[in-house]
Amino acid sequence: MNYTEETxxxxxxxxxxLGILARPxxxxxxxxxVIVGGPQYRVGSHRQxxxxxxxxxxxxxxxxxxxxxxxxxxEGRQRDFETVSADIASAIDxxxxxxxxxxxxxxxxxxxGASAALLYCHETHDQxxxxxxxxxxxxxxxxxxxxxxxxxxYAQRLMQKEFWFKLLSGKVALGxxxxxxQKLRLLTSGPSQQTTVKETFQQRxxxxxxxxxxxxxxxxxxxxxxxxxxxxxxxxxxxWKNALTNPHLVCHALQGADHTFSDAxxxxxxxxxxxxxxxxxxxxxxxxxTS
Numbered sequence: 001m002n003y004t005e006e007t008x009x010x011x012x013x014x015x016x017x018l019g020i021l022a023r024p025x026x027x028x029x030x031x032x033x034v035i036v037g038g039p040q041y042r043v044g045s046h047r048q049x050x051x052x053x054x055x056x057x058x059x060x061x062x063x064x065x066x067x068x069x070x071x072x073x074x075e076g077r078q079r080d081f082e083t084v085s086a087d088i089a090s091a092i093d094x095x096x097x098x099x100x101x102x103x104x105x106x107x108x109x110x111x112x113g114a115s116a117a118l119l120y121c122h123e124t125h126d127q128x129x130x131x132x133x134x135x136x137x138x139x140x141x142x143x144x145x146x147x148x149x150x151x152x153x154y155a156q157r158l159m160q161k162e163f164w165f166k167l168l169s170g171k172v173a174l175g176x177x178x179x180x181x182q183k184l185r186l187l188t189s190g191p192s193q194q195t196t197v198k199e200t201f202q203q204r205x206x207x208x209x210x211x212x213x214x215x216x217x218x219x220x221x222x223x224x225x226x227x228x229x230x231x232x233x234x235x236x237x238x239x240w241k242n243a244l245t246n247p248h249l250v251c252h253a254l255q256g257a258d259h260t261f262s263d264a265x266x267x268x269x270x271x272x273x274x275x276x277x278x279x280x281x282x283x284x285x286x287x288x289x290t291s
Contacts, residue, residue: 001057003058005020012076012086012087015069016075017067017087017091018066019065019094020042021063022063028060030103030106030130030278031102031105031106032064033106034063035068035084035108035113036113037112037114037138045260045262048260049065052267056275059278061278062095064095066087082116084120085120085123088107088120104128106131106278108135110135111135111226114137118134118204119204121212122204131214133274134217134218135219135261136259139233140229141202202237202239203239213248215248215250217249217252218249218250218252219254221254221257221259222253222256225259254270
């Protein structure tokens, strides 16, 4: 399907935000909002958001990718993923204003962009959001990072003869060994008082995940510690219990993919899986798959 791309300007709390709207010739009733994560802007690493938007627009889905306040060409003070809900709401308003036929939206986010999507749902309960496409969601904490590193890095290192040879010969720095011990101590210590008193962003994400009545797409990179950390956290935190058996969830693990799906094959797979998920009307339970 033919589509056009146009620059859009829209307001958010007194600041002007800039986005790029991919407009299909005949847009579907579902549009897509691409939420930028990390210190990035609307193009994304290796033009990931550009290529994704064009692929979806060619299939008939309007896509708005934008710079939230303080990033790229948007005005305002720079902010982190926990404070961009107003930006997301303004982007949804703008998409519907430019294309009134769009009745509902799917939020698409990578890393802390995925986290921001869940936090937006937790804060607003916006009924216009019918789907969440989450890639390698960010749930970083000291404990989750330590758990992931111990299991997926240190465990492998301890099994290598080269590691023990370097240790015995003094070629492994004592700092590296003490780092491993420190992480073990962190894992065996109880939760901090702050964690028990104040609801963390990870817990708010879990509440949104369980309470979301729309469709969920989870894409995880096989070669990514953020993805491994997410799985470890989901498996350990009671707030996330049964998260991966959510009846609205479709989940894929992409073999060989890195955090940003940087190679052409992984990027194309993400676009294809996103598109298949958008057009699918199936709401049955699906377990994680390897792609």
